[in-house]
Amino acid sequence: MVEADARMIDLVFDLGGEALSAGYPFALWAELVRHVPQLADDTAAGVLPLRTAESGDAMLLPKRAKLVLRLPQALAGHAVALSGRQLDVGDGVLRLGTGKLREIQPHVTLQAQLVAGADDEIEFMKVVAAELAAMGIEGNLICGMRRSLSDGQRTIHGYGLVIHDLRPEESLRLQCTGLGADRHLGCGIFIPYKVISGLDW
Template identity: 30%
Template structure:
């Protein structure tokens, strides 16, 4: 498995764009909409600069990154030079490069969602169980918030939750999740977690892990 990284150009997109991006990819590549055909393929959130109004400005460093099996790369090359409609905005997809997955003792995911678990203690327990089910002995922890509010999506008042809690909007319904770090990983465990991910909605940017900085 590897990360297929497409350059993108455009103006701004919604900061909470996971569902919009999933829909746009599914429209151009119908197999992407089907869980079985998509398999373990995941889609990273598009990077950019927060610019207010819950918008993300596309920059020269912005990328559409798809985590995909090496034998499925050709399926996604059709995205080259295509325009994706992301909510009320659009981006033009350029030529991709690729990068291999790199093991790290600690991995971080911007947003993990686990159905039925929205309070910090219950969510953390559920995440740890899923990690154990993958045969991984790493330790999960939530990230503490640094500020009171977020430009990306709704968050709890800091007095109610000290952790980074994010939402994913799907057709007007808000799905709640948390940023998560998994520590004490062996090299094999690290690669396994990056391949398998955690929780649901990987095609909407959730449960995708990167080496923690």
């Protein structure tokens, strides 16, 4: 049996709220750090992108939305203090339920919504392949759409990415380590992806 990296774990909160701006990750991270300053001291800390639906310039939250922090276990004890807090994220408000720990599990196919990197797709994929090789990961790659994330002051560019045919130990390594920069903004964080045909992302 392959076990997850004992240093990393997901901390999951039920989430109440209605809508956020498209560039919400910047304001969300600032608000999380305001409540838990220790988060700013560890570059391994990440925030999984929220599942939202676009409506004009707003991102609508579903009723069963979750906020998931991917953290070193040493930070989880601090971050659980977010339970029951209200987060003021730009013009939106998020209400957090009780934080629950969830172990990271291996999956043969993983997806990242946005991996930060070069504007040119060929150069982007070349860098990604080199980083994966350095990590000892040999999965097959599917590059998604070019994406960007901006709060009006800073803009991050990159692509969506699916990696499939992963061995269990590779899957755990990738989920625990991530790929590229800005994991605190949801970039380079991998989650299970069950279908790899007909991608439109």
